[in-house]
Amino acid sequence: MNTNRTFQLTGIERHFDEDEFIVSKTDNRGIITYANDVFLRIAGYELEEVLGKPHNLIRHPRMPKCVFRLLWERIKTGNEIFAYVVNRCKNGDHYWVMAHVTPSYDSAGNIVGYHSNRRRPNPETVTKVQSLYGQLLEIEKQHGTTTAGLNASYEAMQTWVKEQGGNYDEIILSL
Numbered sequence: 001m002n003t004n005r006t007f008q009l010t011g012i013e014r015h016f017d018e019d020e021f022i023v024s025k026t027d028n029r030g031i032i033t034y035a036n037d038v039f040l041r042i043a044g045y046e047l048e049e050v051l052g053k054p055h056n057l058i059r060h061p062r063m064p065k066c067v068f069r070l071l072w073e074r075i076k077t078g079n080e081i082f083a084y085v086v087n088r089c090k091n092g093d094h095y096w097v098m099a100h101v102t103p104s105y106d107s108a109g110n111i112v113g114y115h116s117n118r119r120r121p122n123p124e125t126v127t128k129v130q131s132l133y134g135q136l137l138e139i140e141k142q143h144g145t146t147t148a149g150l151n152a153s154y155e156a157m158q159t160w161v162k163e164q165g166g167n168y169d170e171i172i173l174s175l
Helices: 037-043 065-076 123-142 147-164 168-174
Strands: 022-027 032-035 081-088 094-105 111-119
Touching: 022 037, 065 081, 065 094, 065 111, 065 123, 065 147, 081 123, 081 168, 094 123, 123 147, 147 168
Parallel strands: none
Antiparallel strands: 022 032, 022 111, 081 094, 094 111
16 A cells, blocks of 8 residues: 555545545544545545554645644544545545544543544535635745644634634534
């Protein structure tokens, strides 16, 4: 399996039907423990290729790191999150999703993993999100791949949320 993140991106966007959901589950470290058929078909992997691998296997380089920082902050503390995400397919294609990520608990109430349902986003919303993500990526690029870049883009995202006049969840769900 090619897990090298430097391969050529194709620029081709894949789509899935409105009534389909991409589903995956991970352990509490983000290691894939389950992927449904839609996930495998759209991302272009076989089940054996993703089980036991980090979920960031499908991370697209045009996805701002600050969004994942927010995601992990939320789910590690037991909160759910909705986020627009562009993912990378095995062959370099990409696909957009509206992700809903929730913690999974054991019988003692401990977080043991995460469950993500992804649906097809509205194309007009993707256009809006691409603009924001482009700005955040530019901020990250200006600072290099340092923690400073991540912190600066995270702050810019928080500023954008405040400028929209609501909280993150309200804004994302209203796009």
